[in-house]
Amino acid sequence: MPIRDVVEINEKLCDGCGDCVTACAEGAIAIIDGKARLVSDVYCDGLGACLGHCPQGAITVTRREAEDFDEAAVADRLEALGAAATPPAGDPKMPFPVMGQPQEGGCPGSRPAMRTIEIPGTKTPVASVPSQLRHWPVQLHLVPPTAPFFCGADVLLAADCVAFAVADFHHRHLAGRSLAIACPKLDSNQEVYLQKLVAMIDQAEIRSLRVMVMEVPCCGGLARLAEEAASRAQRKISVELTVVGTRGQILRAYPMAG
16 A cells, blocks of 8 residues: 555544534544544545644644545545435434444534424423522623632533433422533633632532533533543542433433542
């Protein structure tokens, strides 16, 4: 095989955000098992257009033995990806993607999907169900880390999408807790988040921290922020992680620290 330039992905640095997938015009990269991977050498032209789109710096160009770049194979692949992304005509039930399985054509966390929902009858008017939100604001960039509602409190740190996915979010998860929300993929200046979480632990002296994230790979950044904050803080508290499926089900819950 010839020696030429191809991209190389450091799986330890990759957080599975999928930005490189959409940046690659040849469809050479896919999210598989939560990590970006080079599908085949023949799809990679080695120009490295995806490098500047990786927020973690996980992609480099390396020179090694590799099959020749094949434009015809790329054309076939792009056609196949386009067909896979389009539901059959007249089919209202495009299947929901299964996370953790090989996913192609973009980040699993932002790929469109639909499912049919049956709404059960209820005797309780929605207006009579009280909110469990105890304070305002809730966005992590906006909340003061030493605000009275955090002092000595049990805190819930939730990814933005969680409350929309989990039907009983307020009564099962938020009740009795102070809330902060954030998006680990779209929010900028996340070093501030880390500093605020450390301040909550050391200065506000929160009792515990529960982190709720969606199962999509990019959501894991919020869990890592909480874990890093717990390791930097002088006080030691319990930190729990709850992972929510894209259908709103609780997939797993376990302690991260403390």
